[in-house]
Amino acid sequence: xxxxxxxxxxxxxxxxxxxxxxxxxxxxxxxxxxxxxxxxxxxxxxxxxxxxxxxxxxxxxxxxxxxxxxxxxxxxxxxxxxxxxxxxxxxxxxxxxxxxxxxxxxxxxxxxxxxxxxxxxxxxxxxxxxxxxxxxxxxxxxxxxxxxxxxxxxxxxxxxxxxxxxxxxxxxxxxxxxxxxxxxxxxxxxxxxxxxxxxxxxxxxxxxxxxxxxxxxxxxxxxxxxxxxxxxxxxxxxxxxxxxxxxxxxxxxxxxxxxxxxxxxxxxxxxxxxxxxxxxxxxxxxxxxxxxxxxxxxxxxxxxxxxxxxxxxxxxxxxxxxxxxxxxxxxxxxxxxxxxxxxxxxxxxxxxxxxxxxxxxxxxxxxxxxxxxxxxxxxxxxxxxxxxxxxxxxxxxxxxxxxxxxxxxxxxxxxxxxxxxxxxxxxxxxxxxxx
Numbered sequence: 001x002x003x004x005x006x007x008x009x010x011x012x013x014x015x016x017x018x019x020x021x022x023x024x025x026x027x028x029x030x031x032x033x034x035x036x037x038x039x040x041x042x043x044x045x046x047x048x049x050x051x052x053x054x055x056x057x058x059x060x061x062x063x064x065x066x067x068x069x070x071x072x073x074x075x076x077x078x079x080x081x082x083x084x085x086x087x088x089x090x091x092x093x094x095x096x097x098x099x100x101x102x103x104x105x106x107x108x109x110x111x112x113x114x115x116x117x118x119x120x121x122x123x124x125x126x127x128x129x130x131x132x133x134x135x136x137x138x139x140x141x142x143x144x145x146x147x148x149x150x151x152x153x154x155x156x157x158x159x160x161x162x163x164x165x166x167x168x169x170x171x172x173x174x175x176x177x178x179x180x181x182x183x184x185x186x187x188x189x190x191x192x193x194x195x196x197x198x199x200x201x202x203x204x205x206x207x208x209x210x211x212x213x214x215x216x217x218x219x220x221x222x223x224x225x226x227x228x229x230x231x232x233x234x235x236x237x238x239x240x241x242x243x244x245x246x247x248x249x250x251x252x253x254x255x256x257x258x259x260x261x262x263x264x265x266x267x268x269x270x271x272x273x274x275x276x277x278x279x280x281x282x283x284x285x286x287x288x289x290x291x292x293x294x295x296x297x298x299x300x301x302x303x304x305x306x307x308x309x310x311x312x313x314x315x316x317x318x319x320x321x322x323x324x325x326x327x328x329x330x331x332x333x334x335x336x337x338x339x340x341x342x343x344x345x346x347x348x349x350x351x352x353x354x355x356x357x358x359x360x361x362x363x364x365x366x367x368x369x370x371x372x373x374x375x376x377x378x379x380x381x382x383x384x385x386x387x388x389x390x391x392x393x394x395x396x397x398x399x400x401x402x403x404x405x406x407x408x409x410x411x412x413x414x415x416x417x418x419x420x421x422x423x424x425x426x427x428x429x430x431x432x433x434x435x
Contacts, residue, residue: 141178
């Protein structure tokens with residue numbers, strides 16, 4: 001698989017890795033470098049006596065390096081790929097040395113075992129027993145969680161800032177033991193509240209009530225709308241077989257990639273990609289998960305169009321999706337941006353969304369004309385009718401937004417919910433670009 005420079009940079013875990021990768025994409029840094037149809041490898045001289053052995057599986061785009069970095073891919077992997085993309089003539093086509101062939105062989109063996117496991121007949125009785133056992137564990141864990149939540153309400157929340165990390169970690173671990181990983185994440189989110197920030201009580205209670213709503217709904221699952229049942233199970237941590245999802249009819253459209261964000265959870269990289277369907281006027285969230293040195297099969301670049309068929313997960317509010325089929329992307333050059341005209345339209349739309357899925361996560365919205373303004377020592381987004389919405393406090397790119405805006409309104413994509421939004425991208429000089 002040949003990657004462009006943009007696709008290689010999209011693999012970088014952070015900006016520091018991009019810069020370090022650029023610095024290593026020069027021939028003088030590499031003691032040796034070679035490739036074949038299967039892999040790309042090289043030895044990069046570091047500060048030690050022995051060079052770092054760097055290798056890339058070209059079939060699945062996975063990395064391995066002998067350097068001590070815990071980033072995936074590391075700067076050596078990025079540098080090697082960049083050098084190959086820029087100066088392919090420097091690489092000799094040769095047989096793999098043992099340190100590369102051994103790694104490739106182990107990866108091939110894992111793939112074979114994975115295929116054999118997938119082709120093995122499913123024991124439906126055993127599967128049903130496992131599912132029933134998990135349902136019981138989840139139910140028992142939720143019963144404890146609801147008591148814990150009610151205790152918080154009975155005792156009052158003003159003493160919560162005095163609670164230590166174990167108070168939250170213990171309940172999160174209990175949810176993991178109950179195989180309710182989604183609830184565990186929601187508990188950790190409660191514990192991550194900035195209790196020393198003015199007004200923390202409001203956001204904390206919103207999150208606590210959302211947790212209570214999901215946990216309580218599970219106890220009455222059979223009486224709830226089937227699509228909403230899927231949302232509740234997903235929020236708790238039950239997964240859906242994506243192979244089965246791909247068999248369903250999808251939604252064909254031309255999708256604009258609005259933005260991308262990645263986060264690390266131990267050795268797992270979670271990549272969020274937000275898309276907008278031009279014809280269907282719909283939004284989609286594509287999640288991609290990678291472990292260790294693996295790289296996503298599909299690189300989605302913000303600001304490009306993707307002709308694709310998407311299969312949406314069953315939901316009362318279809319939003320998360322997987323890509324069944326797609327064709328080559330090309331730059332989005334149009335300055336036209338459909339969407340909402342003011343914050344009042346967004347508020348009305350959000351009220352409709354909340355009525356369908358009251359515990360939904362943040363979503364993107366395209367706004368026709370927004371201008372960043374400063375008011376009471378804070379930054380806000382002002383619509384064309386003069387209404388203001390505060391920019392989320394964690395948004396750090398206000399300088400870039402101001403430079404693009406120049407004090408004038410821009411068509412913009414924002415992401416968030418209720419009264420908490422941050423800019424994601426703008427139409428600048430007739431081109432969509434992320435901030």
